[in-house]
Amino acid sequence: MGAGSTPSSSFPCSDEDVLLEALRGVEEFDVYEDAPPSSPPRSPSPDTSYLAGEAYQALSFGDWGGYMRHKRAKLRVQDAELAASAQVSRALEGCVVYVNGRTDPPYAELRRMILAHGGQCIPYLDRKRDCTHIVASTLPPKKRAEFRRYRVVRPAWVLESCRLGRPADWTQFRVEGMHGPTLTAHWxxxxxxxxxxxxxxxxxxxxxxxxxxxxxxxxxxxxxxxxxSRLHHLSTWKANLQELVARASSESGAHAPLLPPSVPRTLMHVDFDSFFVNVGLRDRPALVGQPVAVCHAAGQPSAAPSTAEIASCNYIARAQGVRNGMSLGHARQCCAALVTIPYTMEAYYATSLQFYALLLGLADVLEVVSVDEALIDVSGLLHRLETAWTDSAPPDGALETHFRAHRADTDIPAAALAEAIRTLIRTATRCEASIGVGANVLQARLATRRAKPSGSFVLQEPDVLPFLRALDVGDVWGVGARLQARFAAWLGTTHVGTILDTSSEHAFVQQWGPKHGARLWAQFHGRDTDQLRGTHExxxxxxxxxxxxxxxxxxxxxxxxxxxxxxxxxxxxxxxxxxxxxxxxxxxxxxxxxxxxxxxxxxxxxxxxxxxxxxxxxxxxxxxxxxxxxxxxxxxxxxxxxxxxxxxxxxxxGSTLEACWARRPLEEQPALPEAPAHATPEAAPDTAPSATPVQVPPASQLDSQVLVHLPTPMRAQIEAVLAERATPALPSAPPSAPPSPAPTTPSKRRASASPRTPRASPSPGRQSRLSAYFSPTRRARSDALREAQARGWDMDVFAALPPALQADLLHDTPREARVRRAPAPARTAAAQRRMAAEAAVRHEAHIRRAAGALADDAVQRAAARPAQGGVQPRASLVEVDAPHPLYASWACASLSPAAPLDALRAQLHAWHRACAHAAPRAGDVAQVQRMLEVCVQAQALDKVQGVLGWWRALSADAHPAWRTAWARVQAHVQARMAAQYGATLAA
Missing domain, CATH: 3.30.1490.100 (DNA polymerase, Y-family, little finger domain)
Structure with a gap:
């Protein structure tokens, strides 16, 4: 290799070589040395093949015809899925139904029933030839003419068809107004x-x-x-009995005793057997053992065609098919030997008075149901009798004697007490009664059906659910024929046990709604939250x-x-x-x-x-x-x-509300034909008004728009005064002294009044209200507007207020705020409206206080009570010395359990702030205690906890009597909690 050559390298020397080398490394590298873990099996995805259909394809903008075609196709897909998932029968197969308007059951439920039973429900009626039935509750005249050739039926036709398993005869379910008969009567x-x-x-x-x-x-x-009229007497008697029971309970001071949590609640439903018949048979012993009915018709068999209504029949007649409410002619077809007797109204009411007088002396709480029927709470009575029987104390009275006689024959104390009460009723009225016993109102009513006739039955807690499972839904109290038919259409059965096995509380809530569904589910399990009401207003x-x-x-x-x-x-x-x-x-x-x-x-x-x-x-x-x-x-x-x-x-x-109504503007009272303008007179004030006319300023100072809204007597008096001024009367003789000039302003009126001939002033209420609506002069009005504008207020809101309210609003703001150098930030419109509303409340309270409207009888009675325990009580919920006019109208209000917690705390705080240095009044402490008792009974425990905690905090720096009162009320509330819930509030 030459000296000038570059030595070879094992590393790539270009970007491409770097990438190729990295890819080879990835391919040769094994990510998992072991087999990759297996994934859990996935559930099969739902069938979405229908989304490929034409109905689910996109449409061009504005294609309404295509939109409606696609909508119908989508509804058909939904109907097919619903029919496949909830198929019950083929009762409506071949029926094409259109539902028109509002119905009961509603459209969604009817549609589900029709599809579940093999029918077809069409959403639109543009092709009438395909429709076999039209379901509607009512039809306007236009629709009646349009549907005159079609089978128009009520929703009950669907329910009856589902129950029968085949289409019912539609002619028996025609809508009223269409030709043909309507099914109305049970018999x-x-x-x-x-x-x-x-x-x-x-x-x-x-x-x-x-x-x-x-x-x-x-x-x-x-x-x-x-x-x-039988119905008139029954309704009148029931109202009278409720009033008598409430008055007797109030005068005696009786109330439900506080029982330990271990004592079970015991309610009894007491009901006479064939009340009218048994009272009538007391003077007709020869008819005992024969079928007898009470009605207006004659007692001879020739009265067979009579349509007189049977008010009551004995159980011998009922065994042959006779029913209360049946016509006499129909009843004679069921029982040819039926004997009728006339009404004896005086005897019925006298027997009822004996019945309720007896129960008043026994029951802890008594609720009037009807003239021959009552609900009673005997928890405390049964506890006392059972305790005395266990202690072998000598019997006290006839009830305890009969109780011990029956207690020896049964192990159930409630059964012995029921038989003892039946014995007393038989002795007092010479009539038989049946008694059902249970832990709540529902169980007691159901037990009475088993007890009849002439017996008693105790529905014990372990037997409640088996007892209810054997019933039909129509036997449950509160379930009528319509609801029974809807259950049959929904689940195909009305047997409670089958319904509980095939349904759930969630399904009930979905079917009947959150409130009604939960209540039905609880009733089918024997649970009931209804409380006995001893007093009915x-x-x-x-x-x-x-x-x-x-x-x-x-x-x-x-x-x-x-x-x-x-x-x-x-x-x-x-x-x-x-x-x-x-x-x-x-x-x-x-x-x-x-x-x-x-x-x-x-x-x-x-x-x-x-x-x-x-x-x-x-x-x-x-x-x-x-x-x-x-x-x-x-x-x-x-x-x-x-x-x-x-x-x-x-x-x-004579109440304050009546007086306030009489002072309302006339335009709020609906106009009636032939009614004179003075149809609603003004209520007289508590004190006698003066006969002297009200002093009225000149017409130039009166606002005509305000004048027309005044009460009629007040407006008539003002107009009469103005008419007298416009047409002065001619004197019959020359005056001995020059008359005083007519005053034009309040100040001139006061200055011109002669001390030697004083004039009687009008009543404070009338005078204050008149002066409140008098308009000031234009100059005063302009000054007020300039003053409001200088403060940066909303002029539209301020100008809409009456002049007197404007003056109050200006007066409430300190003078320093008017002249401060730095301008305040502008208030929002909402804040200005709120300020104006508060001024209006203060002004109205000022007028009412000046008129004497706030004088409360309760305050006077409380002030007249002597002090107790040597301590002069001054702290009062109704006599707070409010430092501000706004508190004047509030001070007369009493503590209400329905008020929010913040309002209750504010009222307690005002009570404490006014008179914390003195002992609270016993009546006020009792008022707080009663309010807390109602909250405990209504399960408003958050209010109970909040009020007690707030009161305890306020009592820390108050008179020692406040802490003593708080401790006494807190102990009473805890006892109530233990009796009702078996537990106490946390400290």
Missing amino acids: PAPANDADPAQARAARLLSSEAWRASHTAASPHFLRGYYEH RQSVGTHVTWGVRLSSEAELRAFVDGLCDEVAQRQARLGVVGTHVSVQVLQRDASRGEAPKFLGHGPCIAHNRSMRHRIPDAPALRRCVWSMVQAVGLEPVDVRGVSISVSKWERA
């Missing part, structure tokens, strides 16, 4: 029952004299109706008349409606309330269905509902309100078959 009466009744009704109604004296056209009809008052309504003119309809209004107004007056919401229902006869099967009954009808928010202080106001809504329905009097009136959202007569 349809035979033709020979309805036809004679219709013929008799037509014959009697053809006589104008008979119609005018026996139907709603008669002025005495309502009085006779309320004397003989009525929420409405009304009347409902749907029998004997056969009218021929508008005058008769008006007289009938006025009579109903008078009855409702009388009931409202007896309760001492004033309603603010009125609901009316008018029943219209279905002209395509003929006369009602029941004599003078309402028959198949179309319901028209109307409601209005209007204050109802008396009968004339209710008459105008109801008649305006009846006229709005626009029915002919001959088509009316019933009217219902209900008044709700009550105010107590």
